[in-house]
Amino acid sequence: MWTIFTNNLPMFMEGLGYTLGASLLALLFSLIIGTVFALLQINPNRIARIIGRIYVEFFRNVPLLVITMFFYVVIPRLGIPLSGFAAGSIGLTLYTSAFIAETVRAGIQSVDPGQMEAARSNGMTYVQAMRYIVLPQAIKITVPPLGNQFINLVKNSSVLAFVAGFDLMYQGNLIASSTFETMSTYAIIGVLYLIITLPLSYGMTYLDRRWSGANKREEA
Amino acid sequence: MGDFAGAYQWINIRYLLQGLWVTVSLSAVSIVFSVIFGSILGLLRYMKIPVLSLIVGFIIDIIRNLPLLLILFFTYFGLPNIGIRLDALPAAMVAMTVFESMMLAEIIRGGIQAVDPGQMEAARSNGLSYGQAMLHIILPQAFKKMIPAIVSQLISLVKDTSLATIIVLPELMYHGQVIYGQNTNYMVPIFIALTVLYFIVCFSLSVISRYLDRRLAA
Amino acid sequence: MRKFKSWLWLLPLLAFAVLLSSCGTKSVADEDILSRAKATNSITWGVKNDTRLFGLMDISDGQIKGFDIDIAKEVSHRIIGQNVQINFVPVTSQTRIPLLKNGNVDAIIATMTNTPDRRKVVDFSDTYFNAGQALLVKKGSPIKSVKDLKKGTKVIGVQGSNSVQNIKKVAPDAQVLQLSDYAQAFTALQSGQGDALTTDNGILYGMSADNPNYVVVGGTFTKEPYAIAVNKGQKAFLDDVNLALTSMRQDGTYKQIEDKWFGNIAGFSDGGLK
Known part of the structure; x- marks a missing residue:
């Protein structure tokens, strides 16, 4: 197992780089898009709410692989060239943004609506109240579930292997099928994924416990 | 945009429906088993039994932090190393069940933990045994809180069955790829069909859960 | 407050590594x-x-x-x-x-x-x-043989196939994109994800037989028994x-x-x- 690792080190490292790259890119954009659609869903405007709802329901109920393959094989035929990495990252972004929209919406809605009313009656606009009063509180509630979304994102980035996206899983497939050391290769790939996801996962548990512990003390 | 009439001829639709059948049966079997195993594992981890809970915790943490694709490879290519040889469909069922059980176990443990520990103390001091308190007081409340997260996870399970195309499981996504692979004019219509079929299956799960949610809340 | 043990995540990681490194790759099909x-x-x-x-x-x-x-x-x-x-x-x-x-x-x-x-x-x-390895390209493509696979050319192949190893030898500058099977590879070529698809001529003739817009060029450059x-x-x-x-x-x-x-x-x- 160790020789497989050392012999193919550049490929493993390249894969790690692309996996992290796709995950971080998708995290950044899905945070932005997800927040926009979360705000649309709780918007006083009915049409905005419907648009937000449709977006979220669509991407939550269609497999990531279908979305990614669509961007890899259909979109380029319409004259917009997209590499495997780009198609995979776009698929990941759209897919994850629906989950983030749900997380952020739940976070905002868990903030007491009385706070919004109080802020409004103190002369703030809807946007100001949202920006200064509601969102800062919502963020604290949403950080642990967002962490889980990021872990899912890293795991889901393995979909890039289907579209030659150079990620860890893709490199693993190539190494496994050229060395015939299938299990050893995938074991190494597993360790590399765990090196990213396990610290995140334990960190999130810790944050969650600390913050909920802090809340309990405040209540007591 | 594509040859809709050709793509939607009966032999293609029938082929897609055959794939849908595999997707639905794979999902159904995996849902049943992963809910059962997930509940058991979640409880075991929550109960903090010395050694056992620690080991269960490690296994849950390892598996739920790996991509499902890897679990799929481990079951299909790896299990024969310990004498268990599975065809693509049972291998996918085992992989889905193992992976989703661990995801559900974490949701269930979290749900139980979120029910105020004071309730357990109150129930115990009213003379209920640990098992009785768990079964009658804690679990019903925890379960109600967990439903949205569990359903969301089960929808992910259905969607994730599409990853089994990598081991040539003849499910919906694979059959779709076979059809448009043989004639690229069918690509757009087939993608629309795939989207609609997956959406119907997944969305009906959310509808069922909303119904359950209302029944439980009432 | 519980102190955060930052090394704790290493335990499951080690458990996983130890468990899997004990897995051999022996053939289990021992029966006759x-x-x-x-x-x-x-x-x-x-x-x-x-x-x-x-x-x-x-x-x-x-x-x-x-x-x-x-x-x-x-x-x-x-x-x-x-x-x-x-x-x-x-x-x-x-x-x-x-x-x-x-x-x-x-x-x-x-x-x-x-x-x-x-x-x-x-x-x-x-x-x-x-069989012998060849190239499939869109009709009218500037690529006429393996010599035209220069830097920046994207060649599509299939994971685990012999042809991707060969193409790296004869055209080391070309970028090779490996997809999971031939249907996916040909779909990717048709979607413009690569400039040429390489594998054995028999397979390529099968693709071009049904899609006359794609042609096999340059003859075979390896022997594939x-x-x-x-x-x-x-x-x-x-x-x-x-x-x-x-x-x-x-x-x-x-x-x-x-x-x-x-x-x-x-x-x-x-x-x-x-």
Whole structure:
């Protein structure tokens, strides 16, 4: 197992780089898009709410692989060239943004609506109240579930292997099928994924416990 | 945009429906088993039994932090190393069940933990045994809180069955790829069909859960 | 407050590494395939189901059809009997060797080239088809042969296939994109994900036969002898497979099957066995 690792080190490292790259890119954009659609869903405007709802329901109920393959094989035929990495990252972004929209919406809605009313009656606009009063509180509630979304994102980035996206899983497939050391290769790939996801996962548990512990003390 | 009439001829639709059948049966079997195993594992981890809970915790943490694709490879290519040889469909069922059980176990443990520990103390001091308190007081409340997260996870399970195309499981996504692979004019219509079929299956799960949610809340 | 033990996540990681490093890669198909196949009157072949001419899923009846399939049927009939139950398990270039080693399939007949690397892990029969690697491009493409695969050219191949190793040798500057199977690879070529698709000429002719906008160019630049793969240590089985192949060639059955699949393929000259 160790020789497989050392012999193919550049490929493993390249894969790690692309996996992290796709995950971080998708995290950044899905945070932005997800927040926009979360705000649309709780918007006083009915049409905005419907648009937000449709977006979220669509991407939550269609497999990531279908979305990614669509961007890899259909979109380029319409004259917009997209590499495997780009198609995979776009698929990941759209897919994850629906989950983030749900997380952020739940976070905002868990903030007491009385706070919004109080802020409004103190002369703030809807946007100001949202920006200064509601969102800062919502963020604290949403950080642990967002962490889980990021872990899912890293795991889901393995979909890039289907579209030659150079990620860890893709490199693993190539190494496994050229060395015939299938299990050893995938074991190494597993360790590399765990090196990213396990610290995140334990960190999130810790944050969650600390913050909920802090809340309990405040209540007591 | 594509040859809709050709793509939607009966032999293609029938082929897609055959794939849908595999997707639905794979999902159904995996849902049943992963809910059962997930509940058991979640409880075991929550109960903090010395050694056992620690080991269960490690296994849950390892598996739920790996991509499902890897679990799929481990079951299909790896299990024969310990004498268990599975065809693509049972291998996918085992992989889905193992992976989703661990995801559900974490949701269930979290749900139980979120029910105020004071309730357990109150129930115990009213003379209920640990098992009785768990079964009658804690679990019903925890379960109600967990439903949205569990359903969301089960929808992910259905969607994730599409990853089994990598081991040539003849499910919906694979059959779709076979059809448009043989004639690229069918690509757009087939993608629309795939989207609609997956959406119907997944969305009906959310509808069922909303119904359950209302029944439980009432 | 509980102190955060920042090393705690290492424990499951180590557990995972230790567990998996104990996994060997030994072949588990130790039983004698030939006697088992005769006793159960059944045999399982790993075949392609996405490769026109060799093994392609017919959507109208759910059967896999092609040259490899017909050869597999004929070989099965000759070594086990006319009423043998023949199972076909669809494989990709990536999955076929693990599935053979694990015993999910008894033999592979899936456009598989006999190469020195593969001979280290499996045994091959005599050659049943002579292919050679070539390029498939869109009609009018500036790429006329492997010499045109320069820096910046994207070549599509299939994971686990011999052709991706070859192309890296003859065109080291080109970027190689590897997809999971031939259907995916050809779809990607048609979607403009690469400038050329490389694999064996027989497979490429199958693609261009149905899509005249794509042409095979430049002739073959490698020799790819296709053979049936069986597990190591299955000498009796392998001998019988070879006997069956020889007798098929002698009594004309091989020629019939070859003509059935390659008789009308324009431009296909250096194909089957002479």
